Amino acid sequence: MSSASPNRPWDVHRVPPAEGRTFLVTGGNAGIGYFVAEQLAASGAVVVLGSRDAAKADAAMASIRSHVAGAHVRHLQLDIADLASLKAAVERLDVDRLDAVVHNAGIALDDPPRRETEDGHELMFGTNHLGHFALTRWLAPLLSAAPAGRVVTVGSFAARSERLDLDDLQSTRDFRPKRTYGRSKLAQMSFGFELDRRLRAAGSTVLSVVAHPGGALDSLTPSRPPVHTTSPGERLRGLPAGLLVQGKDAGAWPIVRAVLDPEVRGGELWGPRVFGLRGTPRREPVPSHMTDPAVAARLWAASGELVGAEPHFAFR
Template structure:
């Protein structure tokens, strides 16, 4: 990229474009939804709790009164919920982007499984998003859209082998989180290889927000209300952290900048903080063989096989 005049505060006009964001009830997902809606996009805000969703939509509308937003119940840890939400979101017009953001950031101390029988962090952060993207593949192809998977710097700081993705052995909360993010990154890159090979007009990109904390983020009723103690502690980390609003910059740029390309990894310019720029793919997520194995695992675990052939023939709408 020769010249970079991207201004996260002045996005291109996104009127007429439809985006779905997972986990938009707070944090990065809320601010990404806000930034997209502020640029005129139609945003499908999704979340697992109807009350928090309503609160989030109201908070967004207070800031962008004419925002075109709708809400949709979607629990990424529950495959039935993923399928039901996808069936509603497909709509009559294409989808221009999918932000696969929802995540458990503070995993339970002990290993827990979902109703579908999967380890809850892997299910929420990786598996549900694999299924959702597959279920929405035709809508995305119709919109000539893209999907953005949310990775993490933790995959660079704590590289781990992904031999046991559901951590049947040796579960720790940190391991569960990092592994889920390695899986998310590997799936995002593998998706792009598969979509290209099948000539599907969809790009798959991975982006990470750096280190973004609630205590460094402005207060918004019902969305971000950190205690004074949290503000104090988070501000001690000011040199290496940023607000969730800024963290959302990379996710949004990867989703809407025409110059962003499938297979790229985006992050803040200084690693943990800064402007959104292309970054280096973490070493642990570069192994294409491992990614292919993980893909097969997700196919079996979710019963979702991505409809590449149909997607490659889908007409624009």
């Protein structure tokens, strides 16, 4: 598979240097996003944690600094579910260019009732997909200004078994939490692949890559208090599951590789090596239902209408 250089295989514990670059991780204060930010900080890049909760972001930054010597991290007040706030948030980034954005922030509901964002969109579809669709629009000029900008969309294994209902994208007729979550992640992933197709057609230097963490459990995740704490008992009880899945620190590996590996190409899908659930990152075949051009075109058009965006983003 692809590697960081012809001479050295990709090492998840020794990421390549990226001094002078800036990365934005949405939802970088917790879960998979936290470990993506921590691992990217080890590259020497400036890592911006996009989070709506300043206190949680402060705790995450303190934890990263305690685990990564000389880490350059900062917080961007960002509520991905509030579409009207995203343009101002991007302006607060206060950078001339952005080398990569990791579309990680998300929400999963386990039980009814159906909930909505302040904009009136179903909460999971509105947050996981529409928020990142809209954010990409505002980040386009900054990503284009980087020598090799990247949009890395964090998908989910749950999207493999779902299909989009283009006539009911927001689950107004039949809301089932797990299915709606899987469809929201499928919409995200479809957007990531379609974005790269459009970038290539436009001759842009920006790449769009999709990655997913496989199966990532809290019980198998190393403690990062106060961001995350795993008790010895929880870790012991989680050990049998470790045969099939992994912790969120390992779940971050494919995403970090999608950001940093110079051999990664646009339109690729990266995930864990063992059955797509655990292990070191590898490039995976892209399921055909995620790249259906007719479905992607309809999803793009519908998303643009819902967020009030023009059909062509300002990439160059």
